[in-house]
Amino acid sequence: MTGTIEAKSLTLSYGNSIIINNLDLSIPVGEVTILIGSNGCGKSTLLRSIARLLKPSEGSILLDGKNVFKLTNKQVAKELSILPQSPVAPEGLTVLQLVKQGRYPHQSWHSQWSQEDEEIVMNALKSTGVEHLKDKPIEELSGGQRQRAWIAMTLAQNTDIILLDEPTTYLDLTHQIEILDLLYKLNKQQKRTIIMVLHDINLACRYADYIITVRNQTVYKKGKPEDIITKSLVKNVFDLESEIINDPIFGTPMCIPYGKGRGIIKGEAVLNGVASY
Known part of the structure; x- marks a missing residue:
C-alpha cells in the first residue's frame, strides 16, 4: 500500500529536552487523522518530524517503508505536503x-x-x-x-498526504467550519490522507476518522472518536472534568466541560436539579 507513514521507536528532542519518547505509530491511509492533546504535549513536534522538518534523536519516520530522512527533498515533496501554523507569504504575492x-x-x-x-x-x-x-x-x-x-x-503539490498544523488558528467559528468542511471534502472525494493538529476536541471528533491523543511524551490513546473519547480520557489528557454526550447533529462524541470556576458551580446546580439561573 502506498502513502503509508509509520513512526518506529521515535524520540524527538529540542536540545536536552525530550518532547516525544520512544513512540511507535502508524497513520491510517486515505483517512482524516487528527492529533489532540494539551498545550506543549508534542503534537506539533510530531507533525514536524513526519514532514521531515525535525530529525529524530532516535528512531525513524518511514514513508512507504523508507526512512524519510534518507530521501531527497524533492522525493518527499512529491509524496507529502505540509501547511505550517501561520504561514507567511512575501508582500505583493x-x-x-x-x-x-x-x-x-x-x-x-x-x-x-x-x-x-x-x-x-x-x-x-x-x-x-x-x-x-x-x-x-x-x-x-x-x-x-x-x-x-x-x-x-x-x-497543487499533488501529494497523496497533506499535513496541517492547526489550520483553524486565528479563524472565527464560521471560517473554522469552512476550512474543516473543505479538508473533509478533499479527503472523501480525492482520497487524500490528511493529518492535522487541532485544539478543539469537539471539532476533532466531528471531522476525524481517527484520533491520536498525545500525553507524557507518547501516544495515550488512538482510534475512532466514538471508541476512545471518554470522560476519563479528557481528564487524563486535558486535566478537565467533563461530560461526554452525542453531538445532536452528527452523533459524534461531544465534550461538555465543567471548568474550574463558574462551570463547576453551574454544573453542580444542574446535577442537583437547580435551574434558577
Missing part, C-alpha cells in the same frame, strides 16, 4: 503566484512549466473556492480566504 509554488517539486531544468502544471493549479484554485481571487495579493484576503489559498498551494 498573488494567490495564483502562491499556488504555483506548489508545483516546484515537479520542476527541473529539463521539465519546465507544462499544460499539466497549469491544469493542476487551476483545479487547486477551483477545489478550494479561490479561483475568483487568483489575482489578489495574499495580504488583501480575509483570514479564511488566505487559509484556503495556502491549502490550494498544498493541493
Whole structure:
C-alpha cells in the first residue's frame, strides 16, 4: 500500500529536552487523522518530524517503508505536503503566484512549466473556492480566504498526504467550519490522507476518522472518536472534568466541560436539579 507513514521507536528532542519518547505509530491511509492533546504535549513536534522538518534523536519516520530522512527533498515533496501554523507569504504575492509554488517539486531544468502544471493549479484554485481571487495579493484576503489559498498551494503539490498544523488558528467559528468542511471534502472525494493538529476536541471528533491523543511524551490513546473519547480520557489528557454526550447533529462524541470556576458551580446546580439561573 502506498502513502503509508509509520513512526518506529521515535524520540524527538529540542536540545536536552525530550518532547516525544520512544513512540511507535502508524497513520491510517486515505483517512482524516487528527492529533489532540494539551498545550506543549508534542503534537506539533510530531507533525514536524513526519514532514521531515525535525530529525529524530532516535528512531525513524518511514514513508512507504523508507526512512524519510534518507530521501531527497524533492522525493518527499512529491509524496507529502505540509501547511505550517501561520504561514507567511512575501508582500505583493498573488494567490495564483502562491499556488504555483506548489508545483516546484515537479520542476527541473529539463521539465519546465507544462499544460499539466497549469491544469493542476487551476483545479487547486477551483477545489478550494479561490479561483475568483487568483489575482489578489495574499495580504488583501480575509483570514479564511488566505487559509484556503495556502491549502490550494498544498493541493497543487499533488501529494497523496497533506499535513496541517492547526489550520483553524486565528479563524472565527464560521471560517473554522469552512476550512474543516473543505479538508473533509478533499479527503472523501480525492482520497487524500490528511493529518492535522487541532485544539478543539469537539471539532476533532466531528471531522476525524481517527484520533491520536498525545500525553507524557507518547501516544495515550488512538482510534475512532466514538471508541476512545471518554470522560476519563479528557481528564487524563486535558486535566478537565467533563461530560461526554452525542453531538445532536452528527452523533459524534461531544465534550461538555465543567471548568474550574463558574462551570463547576453551574454544573453542580444542574446535577442537583437547580435551574434558577
